[in-house]
Amino acid sequence: MRHNDRNHKQIRPIEIVPNFTKHAEGSVLITVGETKVICTATIENKVPPFLRGQKKGWLTAEYAMLPRATEQRTIREAAKGKLSGRTMEIQRLIGRCLRAVVDLDKLGEKTIWIDCDVIQADGGTRTAAITGAFVAMVLALQKTEGAEKRLVKDYLAAVSVGIVQGKGALCDLDYSEDSTADVDMNVVQTGNGAFVEIQGSGEEAVFSREQLNELLDLAEEGIKQLIEAQKSIIGELT
Amino acid sequence: MRHNDRNHKQIRPIEIVPNFTKHAEGSVLITVGETKVICTATIENKVPPFLRGQKKGWLTAEYAMLPRATEQRTIREAAKGKLSGRTMEIQRLIGRCLRAVVDLDKLGEKTIWIDCDVIQADGGTRTAAITGAFVAMVLALQKTEGAEKRLVKDYLAAVSVGIVQGKGALCDLDYSEDSTADVDMNVVQTGNGAFVEIQGSGEEAVFSREQLNELLDLAEEGIKQLIEAQKSIIGELT
């Protein structure tokens, strides 16, 4: 058994609070275990320069952590004057994943801005951000674009899986597990089980095809539960 | 009457949730009307270079807003690569005010980091930040330094007051009032009513000594109520 009484397949308790803040078109507070992320979606009536005049929309995502979201205080990126590589990597990932399930051609010349701000971190912040951002986006589209079905192709959720020393393959790692993992993998899937993104890497370690398959099986099961949680908030995409 | 049924003296409903996040030594979510700010206090066992070896502590504050804390999305300062003048002004103010009520000589060679992150803005974010940050700081000192009394000289709270066209002098302006104010003043006081900071400015307008006095009277009364709210969380400074 893992600490907190989870077996290797179990994801942490998940809670999604819709409309967490009042100004954004869509917003949620997503809680996965002790990880908490505020996700908002903003609909803007213009597109970036490279898309102007193409009658197509865009979606872009930003990600940040409050300084004391972490055990040790981290310096603000605004104070340093630049984004870290980790932040850039994560916000590119979030944006890419959401674009895979939105019909940008039908959106028209609008930009969806996704903002994911981690207020408390305990592992899996990027996957919680994706899972929460999807809900915030659907809420925003429901509010501003009428029926969202036309625009959203499928549900989208993400989970981290990994191989932890002495514990084998685990689903939904918390920080204490993640920081001792040999292999760390983020998996993003749609409601019908298709992959949108797989990012697996050995941390000064390597992994076999068998281990890969074991991890993907775990991820698939976890993501199904996350999508159930999404459905309980936003209902069926009709 | 003001919208929301307040008279000119009334402050908005205030709520302070202690220990809002788990990693920080001290943290609160302060809600003043529709303005919500997460304030955390971190105690670090070193001081900035200019104080090393002086057996004295330091306190520094940072302030930010989530992009969709505001009605229109604001660009992240981390993305722009620099802090705005407004942000710098506010974080210098917060730090200066808190330093006025902390005995830095007795703190020893430690730094108190205050982080104020606005998750929803409706006017008065800097004064809410000061009022909340004081509580987060005391919680952190209670937890890490034993009895905080030795270190904290007095309570500290802040309110904005202003002269609004057609409504005269008002206490605790919300955004709709603030954006039509001729005169805007932030007042910071201690528990025994001494001033720590007064910042009043005409917005393309001017004000008389009488108006100044009227505003200060309003502020004094509002701040007393804010300090009561603080006491309900942290108790008497004994």
Place this chain on the structure above:
Amino acid sequence: MRHNDRNHKQIRPIEIVPNFTKHAEGSVLITVGETKVICTATIENKVPPFLRGQKKGWLTAEYAMLPRATEQRTIREAAKGKLSGRTMEIQRLIGRCLRAVVDLDKLGEKTIWIDCDVIQADGGTRTAAITGAFVAMVLALQKTEGAEKRLVKDYLAAVSVGIVQGKGALCDLDYSEDSTADVDMNVVQTGNGAFVEIQGSGEEAVFSREQLNELLDLAEEGIKQLIEAQKSIIGELT
């Protein structure tokens, strides 16, 4: 008596040299005691993006110190690649104050750029900058806009006051006084005695309502003398 034989009410000798440099539409060298600031005003035939098409003007101010304006050399902000919080705070203050006495609606789609460059610092650089910049601005408007009366609502000058350990309330602090002050306050007033800005703060100290009033009385008297000096250069605003 204060050093330099001043009593607590006395401001330092003030000199304003008009047309100090040849390219600017308006320029002065203002000397207050040993503090010397070059202030220039530039009239530009366009407004910032947020004002375009509104038939309204704008005024913006910048402030800097030469590296050896101070006793110890300070690093250039251009070399560091960013403005300090202090600089931002000061230039926002200068701009806000001058905008309070200019009729921007009548100016038309023009921007007044105020540049204040401290070539020698001995306390009170921001108040000297405001007092000097007002004259530079009026000179520029006289030269380019014909009669300035239409555009300038009133005179504007600033002074610092403070409570210094063992000396009580003083007017127009020099650096040696300022660096030992418990309370420091900048007061900006118009020709008819209305306030444009009050910024008072305790430096790890606090102050009472009585002390506030004493400081404001001192400031009022000092500002009257500064405005007389302005009048000797620019005459009556007719």
Place this chain on the structure above:
Amino acid sequence: MRHNDRNHKQIRPIEIVPNFTKHAEGSVLITVGETKVICTATIENKVPPFLRGQKKGWLTAEYAMLPRATEQRTIREAAKGKLSGRTMEIQRLIGRCLRAVVDLDKLGEKTIWIDCDVIQADGGTRTAAITGAFVAMVLALQKTEGAEKRLVKDYLAAVSVGIVQGKGALCDLDYSEDSTADVDMNVVQTGNGAFVEIQGSGEEAVFSREQLNELLDLAEEGIKQLIEAQKSIIGELT
């Protein structure tokens, strides 16, 4: 058949020129089809601050493209003053992969700097960089550390695979293929076939478990050939 007469399994012609520049401890020019990357390895006798005193080494990688490596000139990141998210992502990937096959504990307090500079780009620059950088690193370790076997655990090479509209799964995409791909995946493996990194993403598209397996099979075969090319330069790791 693909353009250039390749079948879906075939990688492009590969050439690795060792000791391409004279100052670096190790350097190669790697050519994969029309993609050309200069990879150098530098051994520095110190480690970054976070590792000091731990008797452990470090490896870090940087990546850039010459402005005219691409069909359209790209602006220099040095001129823009910051690295793009893409660059950061790639250099973090290169570093992470190489660290997986180097025994940093045995290296001692040294840093291996990997520099990958693309002088001509035609798809697959990051995978060519990894494959070339591995050789440069081994050359540098052979030259400076004596027998490299002690330090290098296994060979390391990378290839891109993808699903291209109308052509199915392909190995080693060139730019024309990559820019029309629905799914794009970078696979990094060791000499014994273990995975170090898998990064697969749908470009506004998704993919199934079957497609994933097909892509991994293609990658495995391609990487074997790349490792043969590495062996022809650096020989067996003995």
Place this chain on the structure above:
Amino acid sequence: MRHNDRNHKQIRPIEIVPNFTKHAEGSVLITVGETKVICTATIENKVPPFLRGQKKGWLTAEYAMLPRATEQRTIREAAKGKLSGRTMEIQRLIGRCLRAVVDLDKLGEKTIWIDCDVIQADGGTRTAAITGAFVAMVLALQKTEGAEKRLVKDYLAAVSVGIVQGKGALCDLDYSEDSTADVDMNVVQTGNGAFVEIQGSGEEAVFSREQLNELLDLAEEGIKQLIEAQKSIIGELT
């Protein structure tokens, strides 16, 4: 005799490889002794804002060194986030020199971008860059603008000369000579022997008019040989 058996007048072996990379309109690899620079020329169909609508072209140059072009690794300017003064000085020099031999009025509203990237440095990188960039530019103009004669007024090449302790005046200094030189001078001339630029400076030393003349004589002779090498690639400017 100098090391490498050169007498004081002799330039190092020079090689210019045309069309070194495939995407640029013009490109060369220029090798002068052990100094190697990739020079590319890009023709862009627009001009910078300050020239728009003037029916005139522009030429601008950028220069960089790969991190391990030098004996010790140099930090990337993109990683530091700014260009060094040395880089700015060199790229301004390259641009100014090339503009002296191009008829920008006849070019029309186009910009020629010159990129010089040093892949191996052994002294004289800026002069090699100028000599190589001229060839890349002519190749680009031949390819895109038809006969280049109309646009290019004359050949252009550069050499460094200097006074080295114990060796007197020398032509085409390599790094070991340059780093011990008392006087260092870069001379840029056209095919008919006219000067475009002279930059001579004493390195904590001074020089006489006679020494200046001796250096200019050496430079003139060296440049003639460099221009012969250019002619062997691009032929006569007809």
Place this chain on the structure above:
Amino acid sequence: MRHNDRNHKQIRPIEIVPNFTKHAEGSVLITVGETKVICTATIENKVPPFLRGQKKGWLTAEYAMLPRATEQRTIREAAKGKLSGRTMEIQRLIGRCLRAVVDLDKLGEKTIWIDCDVIQADGGTRTAAITGAFVAMVLALQKTEGAEKRLVKDYLAAVSVGIVQGKGALCDLDYSEDSTADVDMNVVQTGNGAFVEIQGSGEEAVFSREQLNELLDLAEEGIKQLIEAQKSIIGELT
């Protein structure tokens, strides 16, 4: 005759006001025609990292222009967040020239900071800066180091010369002449007539050896007069 009744050899009226500001160890206001530059010299008791422990001193220079030193307002480099290439080029030149006449070995582990701030520009700001900075430096060394003779090898002054369309070779160009010059050259010489720096460049033009010699003759004569002006302030270097 040139405008202002100068012949081609004549330099503009020069005035050097010593001790222009009170805090710097040495300071002057140098006026050359309508060009005015404040030059200060600061002696700091440490050296940059690359010189520590070598018992040798250093000298470094910085240069800036006030925004309205020029006919059109120029944007502050501090506001833009970076130095222009022109500024970097000039401050490197000033530092290099002064280092040529200072005995850094005898200075000991100290740094001389030179600051040149142009308050009014009318051509020749960099040469005026060099000429004035030399005086400020000597004043600072006289004040802090006792007899400066030990440290300063010779006088140092600079002038610009150029070839102006329709007027031939001219000495000490003002802005109206400089902006129409075909060839522009800055010459820096010592008291005994040796060269420290020559920087000549054709502005989209070229020049012959004869023209070069004519310009150098003019410069030599002008510099002699500048050095006389320096001597009238600082006396003989004894």
